[in-house]
Amino acid sequence: MKHFQSPTRRRFLSWAALGLGWVTQACQPSPRSTPKKTSTGEIELTVMIGAQEIPTWKPVIEQWEAQQSQIRINIIEGPTATNLVEDLYTSAFLLGESPYDLIFMDIVWVPKFAAAGWLLDLSDRLSEADLTDFLKADVAGGRYEGGLYRLPARTDAGMLFYRKDLLAAAGYQPPETTLELLKIAQDLQVQKKVRWGYLWQGRQYEGLPAMFVEVLAGYGGFWINPETQDVGLDRPEALNALRFLAETIAAGIAPSGVTTYQEEETRRMFQNGDALFLRNWPYVWPLANAADSPVRGNIAIKPMVHAPGFASAGCLGGWGWGIAKSTRHPEAAWQAVQHLCSSLAQKQIALSYGYLPTRRSLYQDTEILQKYPFFPSMLTVLESAVLRPPIAQYAQASDILQRYLSAALSKRMSPDQALKSAANETRRLLGKKT
Numbered sequence: 500m501k502h503f504q505s506p507t508r509r510r511f512l513s514w515a516a517l518g519l520g521w522v523t524q525a526c527q528p529s530p531r532s533t534p535k536k537t538s539t540g541e542i543e544l545t546v547m548i549g550a551q552e553i554p555t556w557k558p559v560i561e562q563w564e565a566q567q568s569q570i571r572i573n574i575i576e577g578p579t580a581t582n583l584v585e586d587l588y589t590s591a592f593l594l595g596e597s598p599y600d601l602i603f604m605d606i607v608w609v610p611k612f613a614a615a616g617w618l619l620d621l622s623d624r625l626s627e628a629d630l631t632d633f634l635k636a637d638v639a640g641g642r643y644e645g646g647l648y649r650l651p652a653r654t655d656a657g658m659l660f661y662r663k664d665l666l667a668a669a670g671y672q673p674p675e676t677t678l679e680l681l682k683i684a685q686d687l688q689v690q691k692k693v694r695w696g697y698l699w700q701g702r703q704y705e706g707l708p709a710m711f712v713e714v715l716a717g718y719g720g721f722w723i724n725p726e727t728q729d730v731g732l733d734r735p736e737a738l739n740a741l742r743f744l745a746e747t748i749a750a751g752i753a754p755s756g757v758t759t760y761q762e763e764e765t766r767r768m769f770q771n772g773d774a775l776f777l778r779n780w781p782y783v784w785p786l787a788n789a790a791d792s793p794v795r796g797n798i799a800i801k802p803m804v805h806a807p808g809f810a811s812a813g814c815l816g817g818w819g820w821g822i823a824k825s826t827r828h829p830e831a832a833w834q835a836v837q838h839l840c841s842s843l844a845q846k847q848i849a850l851s852y853g854y855l856p857t858r859r860s861l862y863q864d865t866e867i868l869q870k871y872p873f874f875p876s877m878l879t880v881l882e883s884a885v886l887r888p889p890i891a892q893y894a895q896a897s898d899i900l901q902r903y904l905s906a907a908l909s910k911r912m913s914p915d916q917a918l919k920s921a922a923n924e925t926r927r928l929l930g931k932k933t
């Protein structure tokens with residue numbers, strides 16, 4: 500692997516003018532001037548990966564490069580938030596001459612990238628039998644209008660982490676409902692057992708709708724029905740879901756700064772022992788149980804809380820590999836994708852980083868089970884996971900929801916007004932009557 504480079508150029512594009520989003524500041528490597536064959540004749544494939552995920556993939560790639568001498572992978576470091584990485588890929592594809600051969604893709608990018616014609620259809624390269632080991636929802640997340648555009652390398656689901664030592668000492672069972680969570684959190688805060696009751700991701704970025712969609716499902720609501728394109732954001736269930744989150748801030752259960760937190764801010768505070776409950780993805784587990792973690796051995800993980808009378812739902816996240824249609828090396832890229840989604844690669848990243856595999860067989864792997872005894876229970880969570888709407892306009896729909904949730908949570912708008920505006924703007928986006 501070539502040492503990964505920092506982005507080298509800055510470009511400013513108005514996506515609004517192109518009808519594709521918002522103004523973004525894009526950092527791109529030089530386009531097609533990047534050498535595609537190294538001086539030793541190896542094929543070099545380029546991919547951009549969010550900065551925090553580079554340590555995960557670097558060793559996998561290096562090991563694969565050591566096993567064969569034809570293909571090298573050049574990693575370009577992207578920003579940490581998924582939507583910012585998506586913006587950079589989008590700008591590269593829109594400008595043409597994209598330098599990327601491989602795309603490391605969040606599940607929510609697939610419909611947009613596929614609809615835009617930026618991805619190679621992989622369906623002819625795989626038989627149904629090749630796909631049987633993969634979890635169905637993750638494969639479905641890679642499909643668009645009959646094509647398969649992404650092979651899943653790791654899955655994700657929003658989970659509730661909690662301090663089992665503090666709950667046990669206070670005689671509480673882990674909460675099932677949002678009401679129980681509020682009550683237990685407040686009680687332990689009043690008793691000064693813990694500083695914060697509940698942490699979640701409230702910043703205006705993709706993590707906000709990912710978190711909100713599971714609270715919404717837990718209140719019996721929905722965002723956009725992908726079949727009918729109905730919008731559910733101005734229904735009472737959505738208002739109740741937003742009020743629950745606002746209540747955690749108003750009651751001092753979550754710090755007011757939660758409206759600026761991404762996953763890592765919340766993970767660090769929880770790991771420092773500053774919070775009782777945390778909504779996050781399973782990657783938190785090995786970090787919070789690391790030798791130097793103050794909460795090592797004292798945490799547990801369970802499905803998300805929900806409103807009384809409803810069912811729990813974690814948001815289905817996850818990442819996978821696709822191939823840019825513009826690549827000059829589709830065969831080499833396909834070899835890379837196969838390796839990066841193989842059992843071997845998935846086992847390696849699961850053991851080192853706690854990422855959930857997309858291959859069912861790995862949920863029976865003894866080494867994985869020894870390290871993560873809770874993994875099989877994750878399969879149940881994944882089966883009932885809630886999707887963010889798999890529609891081509893997802894990035895814009897997400898942007899609308901992010902803006903209005905953020906306005907309500909930071910008290911710039913009332914929850915009712917924010918959700919009405921979000922619903923109407925979303926309907927306009929989808930060409931529905933408001």
Ligand code: GLC
Pocket residue numbers: 581605606607654655705706707709762780815816817818
């Ligand atoms: C995780 C999920 C991804 C989601 C992102 C939001 O990386 O896997 O699907 O979009 O978090 O921050």
